[in-house]
Amino acid sequence: MLKALKPIIVKEFRQIRRDPTSLGMLLVLPAVLIIMVGYALNFDVKHIPLVVFDQSGTAESREYLDNFKHSEYFDYAYEVRSYKEIERLFMHGDAKVALVIPPAFGHDLLAGHETHVQILVDGSDANTAGQAVGYATRITVEFSSALILDAFRRAGRTFSQPIEFEPRVWYNPDLVSSKFLVPGLIGFIIMLTGVISTSMTIVRERERGTMDQIMVSPLRPAQVILGKTLPYMAIALVAATLILILGYFLFAIEIKGSLLVLYAGIVMVILGALGQGVLISTITESQQVAFMISVFSSLLPSFLLSGFIFPVASMPVFLQVLSNIAAVKFFLVIVRGVMLKGVGFEAVWPQFVYLTLFAALTLGISVKRFQKRAQ
Amino acid sequence: MSDLTIEVHDLTKRFGRFTAVDQLSFTVKRGEIFGFLGANGAGKSTTIRMLCGLLQATSGTAKVGGYDITTQTDMVKQNIGYMSQRFSLYDDLTVEQNIRFFGGVYGLSETRLKERMAWVLSMADLRGREDSMTKTLSGGWKQRLALGCAILHEPPIIFLDEPTGGVDPISRRNFWELINRLSGEGVTVLVTTHFLDEAEYCNDIILINAGRLIAAGSPMELKTTHMTMPLLEVTLTSGSVVEVLETVRVQPWAVETSVFGTRLHVMVTEEGAGIRSIQEVLTGQGMSVARVERIVPSLEDVFLYLLERDGQKSQAA
Secondary structure (H helix, E strand, O other): OOOOHHHHHHHHHHHHHOOHHHHHHHHHHHHHHHHHHHHHOOOOOOOEEEEEEEOOOOHHHHHHHHHHHOOOOEEEEEEOOOHHHHHHHHHHOOOOEEEEEOOOHHHHHHHOOOOOOEEEEOOOOHHHHHHHHHHHHHHHHHHHHHHHHHHHHHOOOOOOOOOOOOOOOOOOOOOOHHHHHHHHHHHHHHHHHHHHHHHHHHHHHHHHOHHHHHHHOOOOHHHHHHHHHHHHHHHHHHHHHHHHHHHHHHHOOOOOOOHHHHHHHHHHHHHHHHHHHHHHHOOOOOHHHHHHHHHHHHHHHHHHHOOOOOOHHHOOHHHHHHHHHOHHHHHHHHHHHHHHHOOOHHHHHHHHHHHHHHHHHHHHHHHHHHHHOOO | OOOEEEEEEEEEEEEOOEEEEEEEEEEEEOOOEEEEEEOOOOOHHHHHHHHOOOOOOOEEEEEEOOEEOOOOHHHHHHOEEEEOOOOOOOOOOEHHHHHHHHHHHOOOOHHHHHHHHHHHHHHOOOOOOOOOEHHHOOHHHHHHHHHHHHOOOOOOEEEEEOOOOOOOHHHHHHHHHHHHHHHHOOOEEEEEEOOHHHHOOOOEEEEEEOOEEEEEEOHHHHHHHOOOOOEEEEEEOOOOHHHHHHHHHOOOOEEEEEEEOOEEEEEEOOHHHHHHHHHHHHHHOOOOEEEEEEEOOOHHHHHHHHHHHHHHHHHHO
């Protein structure tokens, strides 16, 4: 059984070597994408341009505003004297947040009265707006608490904050986007290249007419499928390793957990991608149609539904259900778990079960359809 | 072992409502060169694909090499070689790589593969060109390489589907010499073709039209048994053959009329009377006739006659 695979595997590697475009896609694309995604795709919101309308102009208001000046989340860019100017800056996109301090600010604080600060946000960039409100609120609350503590101390009473709130971010303390994205990128690349190359190589043989020649021989469909897809398994493993190496050297992304579990997960998702590709090849006879179906069925679910960028839990229920067709979704749990959290097999075995089922199902149906084609 | 290597009984293939092969029955003896004749779309390729186990029949049975094509497909595949219309070779591999691939697929041992490779290279006249890319080979060489790759495992039965398509006449002739040699060695060859001159090289032929068998027999049998009425050939000295066609065709004594290049073939009920009638009607129209004589019908004549008759039959049905 295995001996017969050798000529097919050898031939496939020879053909891949002679086809520079597909080779480029398989090896160069991962490298290019990781650089683009790691450096350019950034969800970290910092240096939000801020405009200040200080109607108080007292020492107290300046003390308050100092906190914003020294915050890395804000870029203290403009000081204005009217709402109109705020509007103008917002319209031009020069500022995204505005702080308006009322004239009585300093006086009220000294008198121990409650005072208000107005925060205006440009909501057209919802992501930044949400973050900006959050940061500004935090800074204000801290300032407010500090004032209260100060007041108690001056009155001779020691007082401590009822609740000391200290968030600690595990696994990715700086909340660096690249650590979040790069593991997902591995899954995305494997899915995309694996599905496309496998479906194309089979449909190409069929279009050329050589598939008939192979099917007439004593080879069984399972042998043909295995022989044609194993080379792509090898290439995908190389691409995944390349991404891991680049991730380490460019973005200091380490693998906290077991390399064995990580690669087991990679192998399983590759098998799923190959299975999906072969399945697509049994649906159509045209290379162009196969290519389009491959791209859409791997790109869209892996990018949009798997949790690669957008969290699944935030999606409407029916999409959450649909997301289960994306093998990458389960692979992401494994790869993020192993790389960032250092989990072991016991934490991710359900995901492994799913990936095994996915691969078994796609490959199994493909073999059946291959046999059925002789009808 | 039985003398019959291929036995086909009422083989039928339907694709939805379209019947591609309609109750085909024939037998092929060992060592024969058996020809499948028919127009494009007549069902030749479909029949071959069924016999090779590439397609499953809708109904009917067939045995290839003594093995049933439906229940013993694997055994059938071990004993046949197949060459498809498109010379299924890998353009992006070298000559040697193609041979090695197909040899590996048929499980040839290294020693046997080396022997067979040497044989194929010499048969195809490709010695010294082992490292050429297959896509650089011209038609004739590709054809022979494809045949070589199909019979690396020395199968007793070979199926050739339009093996001489797009190949120059000299290469075609050489190819048929090859086939004859193989047949002489006891290999059964089943060839499909729509070149009628090639049909003359076969021991036995069947004529297929719209999936149905129209005629069967050796080339000589076909020529003598089907056209019982004399066939006359009219050669003109001048004038258009189409005009002559129009004139003769409407005559009541002209059974069948067809154009053959610059000549006219007319089937008549009686030789002498026929010749006279033709000369009369043509000179009467002012056309000069060089010669009118009886000829032995060629396969093409028989073929056209039978197709015409079959067409009329299905219209009347």
